[in-house]
Amino acid sequence: MPAGIAKVAVLSPHPVVVEGFSAMLSRHHDRVEVIDLPTSFDDLEPDVVLYDVAALADGDGVDLDELVKATASVVLAVARDLRPDLLGRALSRGVDGFIPLGAGEEELMAGIDSAMTGWQAGDPGPDPVVGSSTSEQRSHRLGADVGLSVREARVLSLIAQGRSNDEIAAEEFLSVNTVKSYIRTAYRKIGVHTRSQAVVWAVQHGVETDAER
Structure with missing residues (x-):
């Protein structure tokens, strides 16, 4: 585990689930900080989101899609034994794993x-x-001075151009999980925490946005 405390958010339609997981996590304050899920992803993104699949029972999954496609958070589905169909839906939408x-x-x-x-x-x-259960291969030269890999630099460039995680995955022939992995490591190397900060950093270092083209 890298240095620092993991910021974890718990999302569930059932308060008892949020309270239960938060109570367990709070006993490890030297390793974990429980935070609220931000209302805007211009705010600090959690490192990990525990997503109760029960939210998919009555909802359309838009919140899960946004977590998967527009953040660098690791999303772990909270699986329910009696509803394996909901876990299947969460996995199909691109969650990183499940507990x-x-x-x-x-x-x-x-x-x-x-x-x-x-x-x-x-x-x-x-x-x-x-x-x-998903991974892809990793393989031009933004951020070489801070140690960005070729793929990390490419992904940051595409983020600055307004691409979603899904669009980057399709364009680069990667899985969405792999794209998010590159985003997380790139964020750490350039010292940012949000997508909007990453765009600012990329523009400051010479990447053109769609608006500038």
């Missing part, structure tokens, strides 16, 4: 630690994110 609703404290923290490893597609060993 069971009945997960104990040790399993929960293992999931958070797994999500925070910083592993990227192409690194040695399997993807450590709990429940993850």
